[in-house]
Amino acid sequence: MRLEKITRNRLMVAAAIFLALVVLAAALADSLAPYDPGKLNVRSRLQPPGAEHLLGTDGFGRDVLSRLLFGARLSLSVGGSVVVIAVALGTLAGVAAAYFRRLDEPIMRTIDAMMAFPEILLAIALIAALGASFANVVISLAIVYTPRIARIVRASALVIAEQQFVEAATGLGAAAPRIILRHLLPNLVSPIIVQGTFIFAYAILAESSLSFLGVGVPPELPTWGNMINEGRPFFAQADWLMLAPGIAIVLTVFALQSIGDGIRDLLDPRLRSIR
């Protein structure tokens, strides 16, 4: 894939730069944040955005910008961890279903069943069973999104397994593990990256919904969802409390989806003119 081809999609480039900045901000939150995100200061509570506090302060006088930066770290960690786990489990299930015929039915029907639940409802039920904690939110969302990866992986793997080079490898006597590792997996990387990017975005959205419902990441952690929830009672006097984290979510999800779209178009040029 040539660089020139990538840079032609200006939206994707802009999205990638934005996302890189968000990741950088999240990584450097300790040194970038102007204030301690947890420091209470009753005297300067609910200050509107201004020179001292660029995005104002919340109901406890905490600096919103600092919390937003640390929130980026938490929200991106949720999204990233969910993607890693879902990709691992989904690839395993998808390849197994595609390659071992006898496993296909049971795996795929289980996946159908899992996808029959509304995502948020399944996540809530799983968290209720596991207990609300950062790790359990990640695990629950990873379980919720695993079927998506598994479906894509199985479909792509079935197509690849039919190709002549796989047939040739089988004919030459290559064993199943070798075919899966050397021939199937490398060709599955692109569809997995595309789907993984979208799941990253969905996971950030879902995390914020769960935090809002009070079953997400513990409220003392400043995820973007928790910040929206905390800002809710103050919306009439201090709308920046809810607008700032909300806009952060919208922009980050927009960037992730644009990158996903961009990669998909690069991989399948036929779609470029259409989408």
Add this chain to the structure above:
Amino acid sequence: MFGFVVRRLFGMLLVMFIVGIIVFIITRAVPGDPIAIMLGEQATPEDIERMRGIYGLDQPLPVQFVLWLKQLASGNLGTSIFFSAPVSQLLIARAEPTALLSAVALTFAVTLGLPAGLISAARPGGLLDRALLGVAMIAAGVPSFWLGLVLMQYLAVKAGWFPVAGYGPPEATSLQRLPYLVLPGLALALPNAALLARMTRSSMLEVASLDYVRTAMAKGLAPRTVFLKHAFRNALITVITVIGVIAAVLLSGVVVVETVFSLPGLGQLVMSAVLRRDYPVIQGALIIVAGIYVLVNLIVDILYGLIDPRVSYAS
């Protein structure tokens, strides 16, 4: 066609059986003893033990599972531990707000998304297309609950155009409740309208590049006729799939948006059941909602055949 429906119904039963297993595993893993919570602090261990017997909770898990399946098969979703009322009754009582909200949201999503997609596809690459596409891409990433809160604040609290929250007085008719559903409906619909607009656009453009559309144009038919009659009918397949997906996905957003707008629907029932560890209610709601999803999918599959005679149900 008949054989196809029967086959799909059988597959649906299998999926629902697995759904049952998943629901059972999840709800039995919920920590905390619901009986102890229900009976309160004064309950003696003997009381708790007796109640466990009444609810069948003293049996081994596999036995509980089979008992539960038998119950389900006879249409009995169990009894709420908190309300001491049949779960099916609770679900029915809460179904109306959820159903109405979903219908309103779906209507919004289709009336916004479908025309937007068609307008985009009419002049791909044009200014209007780019603008709509940009809006759609951003809208797709807006969290519904946040959008709901923002709409509520600006259009209900500040402007006073809509009721802030709730579902109206108990004696209100469905029609009188509609104003209460506009903002939650919009909040739910917007991300889905965006999805529908993009899918409508791309499937229209895909179809428009086919030979038969060019032939229709070449023989001198009005572009409008070709666009709306020839191309749109074929693009409908994708569009209907997406609408089906949206109908199902809406149920997910409903839980959150109902909480935002204090609508007494299924979502609220489930959320409170989770907090009360009332697992017959969680079980019943999960089963019913998953059942609706599977059913919607079946209907969409059958619709394909009615719209597109090329779709074969042979194997």
